[in-house]
Every structure is written in C-alpha cells, then in structure tokens.
Amino acid sequence: MNNQKTEWDQSYNNKDNFVFYPHEEVIRFVSKYIRKRVGLNNYLDIRPFDTNPKILDLGCGIGRHVIYASQMGLETYGIDLSAVAIELALHWGAEENILGLSERVKRGDIRRLPWADSYFDYVISNGVLDSMHFAIAKETIAEVYRVLRPEGLFYCDLISGDNSTHSREYEGEEIVSSKHEEGTIQLYFNYAKINGLVKDYFEIVECNLIRKENVVSGNYSSRYHLVLMRR
Secondary structure (H helix, E strand, O other): OOOOHHHHHHHHHOOOOOOOOOOHHHHHHHHHHOEEEOOOOOEEEOOOOOOOOEEEEEOOOOOHHHHHHHHOOOEEEEEEOOHHHHHHHHHHHHHOOOOOHHHHEEEOOOOOOOOOOOOEEEEEEOOOOOOOOHHHHHHHHHHHHHHEEEEEEEEEEEEEOOOOOOOOOOOOEEEOOOOOOOOOEEEOEOHHHHHHHHOOOEEEEEEEEEEEEOOOOOOEEEEEEEEEEEO
8 A cells, every 4th residue: 555655755845844852741741650750860760771772763853752762861763754754864963972872773664664573662653643544554653563672552542524615524635735744645544443443453542632723713633642561
C-alpha cells in the first residue's frame, strides 16, 4: 500500500511541517512518566532506571521531539519517511551539539523499524498515525509492539471526527486537498476505532479528548491523546 513518500517529501520541501518546539502533550507525557525537570539543571526520574531509557520518536519529522528528549538527557532515536525531514533533523542536532544522532535518527518506513525486539523503553508519535491509511496504521502498531519492551509506554495522538465539518463519531479516511499537506491521508478516529487499532497489542492507560474552539469563528477541532502500555 502506498505510504505517500512522494507527498510527504513535497510537504517538507514546502516547509508545511517546520515546527521547532515540542508539543505540550509530549512534554506532559515525558514529565509524568519518564523524567521531570525540577530546576535549571536538575531532573527527577519518575521510575528508577538501571540504564538511561531509550525513547523512539516515530515519524520524527524535522526532529523537534528528538531534540527535546535529547536535551532531557534521554537516549533518543527517530525515524521518518521523508529524506528531506531527516536531513534537517540531523543538521539541527549537529547545531545543538547532540552527539550520535546520525546513528540513531534514520529515514525509513515505520512499518519496518530497524531495531531489535524490545529495544525501547518508550515510544512517542505526534501527528503521525492519523496521516496514513488505516491498514498501514495497523501494521505500524504491530511494529511498535515488537520494538517496545513489555510494559513499555507509547504516547500517540489521533485526530477525532469531532470538528466543525464532521461529527463526534466520524471515522472516515480522506485525501487532503488543502495546500497544507496536499495529497496526504487524513484518517479520523472515534473511540471504537482506537480500540480496533490498539486492542491486540496495548492496554489504554489514558485517552484524553482535547477540543480547541475558536470562539470568534465558532470553528473547532479535537484530538485524542493516548498513553498505551505494551501487553
């Protein structure tokens, strides 16, 4: 099935997804479940670690969460379909003097991750699993299960049909026609579809639906933010 590599390379060439700051829900996940910053140069590990935790940013784009997690002192990895995005991520990492990223950040298909079974303690994925066909998302979930250790945690977010043009239970799949990310897939979820995606591999620890409404225009959109535990 087409993974839209050409469309995503074009999207990054257009600088559609050039975001340079971490998403607040990724920060919340790291602070709640992994490592919290408690001072200018002080950190508190939420659970004891024998070795420094390994965290994978699945669909890392230009590397904003790779950079953030590295600056939190975590052993950070990344993968993205777009060669354009990976090139910039590695350049950014070099500018930030983060060592070893060229060995840990790779271009590739997230259905075939180049790491061993149970290699990671954590996986994060922001704005990725709802930008592909559902069948590809199912393959990806199985691959995340493979590389995540038992009881390891996976944060991801998924777009809800609860928006100005659809309904709360809408769960369709559309080709993006707007200039931003033109030609890519937009996959919508409701809670039943989320369960269909993850139930064979993960336990749902958190599922928060966050709605953003423009009170001037009345337009709104919603996203599910999930914390999943590998069975």
